[in-house]
Amino acid sequence: VFTTIGFGDIYAVTSGEICYVSFAFIVGAIVHSIILGEVISTVTRVDEKGQFSYEQRVLVEKWSSHTELGDEVSSDLQSWTQNQADRWSNQRYDKEGMRHLINGRFLGRSLIASLPEHLYGGELLQNSFFSHLPPRIQETPARLPLLLALSSYRHIFAKKDIVYQRHDFANHVFLVVSGTFAHIGVPRSTGGLDYKFGESSNLRGFQDSVDELSGMSPYQLFSQGAFFGDYSLFQDVPRKASVRCEYHGSCIVVLKNDMMRLVDDFPEFGRMWRGNAARREKHRVKLRLRLTTAGAYRTLAALTLQRFWWHHKRRKDPAHTLGYRLPFLDMFEVAVDRLNKATSNRPGLYKIFDEILVNAADNYTRAAGQSYIKVCIDEKAGSISVENDGNGLPVEVHQEHQMYVPEMVFGHLLTSDNYDDTEKKVTGGRNGYGAKLANIFSTKFEIECADPGRKKKYYQCWEENMKKKDKPKLTAHSGAGYTKITFYPDFKLFGMKKLDKDIVGIMNRRCVDLAGIMPASCKIHLNGKRLQISSFKDYVQLYKLEDDTEIVYDKSGDRWEVAMTVSDGQFKQ
Incomplete structure (x- = not known):
């Protein structure tokens, strides 16, 4: 107006x-x-x-x-x-007032029952502190996690941060939300030794002595869904070991007073937690005695994975076994396809397929002369094979490990040549972890490779999740070199019965992605047909809405190509 x-x-x-x-x-x-x-x-x-x-x-x-x-x-x-x-x-609010509200009669039963699954984005209730209940306890009371969350808080840790030390007072329990944490000790030939860091010129918690940190090795890992720090808290004794953050992450931190109050309010859970803490402490001591040589947390993770499968493969519900949150399986969600079709994606199965595919692509960078990558996905047989030519693995006995190199690379953990984290990377894998995980998660795994320099062809087969191994078969070879991996995924471990159309579609899409980033001299074949994509620019053409849609493209040096175009209203990858 x-x-x-x-x-x-x-x-x-x-x-x-x-x-x-x-x-x-x-x-x-x-x-x-x-x-x-x-x-x-x-x-x-x-x-x-x-x-x-x-x-x-x-x-x-x-x-x-x-x-x-x-x-x-x-x-x-x-x-x-x-x-x-x-x-x-x-964290400054009336916690006692909220406690009375939760324990009172003002909140409806249905409302209280719906709240726990949303605490900390759902991470609190999914933690094994609550999820692994004994048979006598049917379910977790809704009030329990609500009361626990009253004074708990999320704390972020950086890599190499010391969470607590041996002999510290036990005032907290830590529920892992992300990252990897570990009990650490000093390796000895007679078994590991728990250690308390000495006096440092800096205040503990800001920056610890580099020499002391490098001398400590992990012997028990905790990843998403795990928890630690419970034994000393329930026993009211100083910490028995030191814990370090191995890979940056976060924890939900529960205060001792609140935990003890919960034990009084829920005595059956208190007895369960105390009993579990005592058993977990005995297991920690056993793991510490295995610490005879120094190693990084990835080394420990790989060894743990192999022991895990060999000891638990016979469980009645293997799909449930896969549900354990292992710290070394970096699963991730992937884009589905151009149309964003909803799929029942199995990221674990996709991951092991991608590891084998990336190994074949990395070979182009490491070895000259590679001209193709051939992928065959056989839905009826339930098998996947990836083949590439060029100089591959030498067919000879490794002097240090006293076994043929192909067997060492694909059938034994911790024997790769690509573990150096200080080396500048232009490849996508470690030429070891992924291939061996594919072997472990398969009912059958075959390696076939030809070494033109030594004029030998090598074949070997593993079965029952890498537990059963055939002897290597060597024959004469006069042709070009190549490497071919064929594996039959153990579908039960992924909650599947066969290779369904959804996962096959995602794998096909990944092959198309690979064709878009590989040089034109390396051709990609899928199920016997060559993908007609010779450059990144060709690949980007697949995302055009119309024939006249403009694409902005630029190539900056040998390794960077950038393209941009419009989408139909939202970002797609």
């Missing part, structure tokens, strides 16, 4: 105009007050957080001065306090 109040040349005259202007004024006043109220509320919240952060910094500053910590350590402590203050302020 425009008016020139004060001049009097434009003003409301009729009853309708007066009503309209009055209504506009009232609505404007209400909207203005709402906006102003939100601004004041936001400023107040920011001011409250700032005041809380300031109070914590002043508190730490005075304590540092009183205890004569020194300028450097005091500055580190101040910076850490400032970074953590916002998270602390989010």
Whole structure:
């Protein structure tokens, strides 16, 4: 509404105009007050957080001065306090009031029952702290995880962070949400030794001694869905071992007082947790005694995987066995196809297929002369084969391991030549982990390779998830070199009966993706037919909406090609 109040040349005259202007004024006043109220509320919240952060910094500053910590350590402590203050302020609410609300009769039973599965994005209830219940306990009471979540909080750890040390007071239980954590110790020929880090020039928790960290090796891993720190807390004794973050992640941290309060409120769960903690502690000691040589967490993960399958393959429900969240299976969701068709994707099966395919692609970078990659997906037989030419594995006995190189690479864990994390990578795999995982997750796994230099052809077969191994078969060979992998996935482990159309479609799509990034000199064949894609630019053409849709393309150097075009309203990959 425009008016020139004060001049009097434009003003409301009729009853309708007066009503309209009055209504506009009232609505404007209400909207203005709402906006102003939100601004004041936001400023107040920011001011409250700032005041809380300031109070914590002043508190730490005075304590540092009183205890004569020194300028450097005091500055580190101040910076850490400032970074953590916002998270602390989010935990400031009336916890006792919320506890009474949960335990009272105000919240409906159906509402309470629906809340636990949403705590921390669903991660809390899925943790094995709650999910692995004994037969006598049918289900977790809805109030239990709600009460546990009252004072718990999420904490993020960086790689090599020390979560706690041996002899520390046990004040927390840690439920792993992401990343990999491990009990660490000093390797010895007679068995590992738990160790407490010595005095450091820096405050523990900021930066630990590099020499001490490099001397510690993991002997028990904890990944998503696992938990640790329970034994010492329930027994009310100092920590028996040290825990380190091996790969950056986060944990839901539960305070001791809240845990003990839960034990009193739910005595049957308390007895279960204490019994489990005692058994887990005995298992930890056994694993520590196996720590005879130093190694990274990936090394321990690979060995654990092999032991796991060989000891648990005979379980009645192998699909449930696969449900364990192992720290070394980096499963991920993949794009489905151009049409975004909904599929029943099995990321584990897709992953082992992709590992074999990536190994074949990596061979182009490592060895000269490769001209093709042939993929055959046989739905009826339930088999998948990947073949590539060029110089591959040498058919000879490895001097250190005293076995043929193909058997060493595909049938024994921790024997690859591509584990160096400090080396600059232009390949996609480790030439070891993926192929061996494919072997372990298959009922039958065959390797066939030809070595033109030594004029030998090598064939070997594994069965029963790499447990049964045939002797290598060597024959004379006068042709070109090649490597062919054929495997029969163990469908029961993936909750499947056969290769269904959905997973086959995803695998086909992956072959098309590979054709788009491989050089034109290396041709990709799928089920006996060559894919007519010779460059990344050809690949991008598949995503054009119309024939006249423009594609912006640029090639920057030997390794980077970038293309951009429009989609039908949303991002697609």
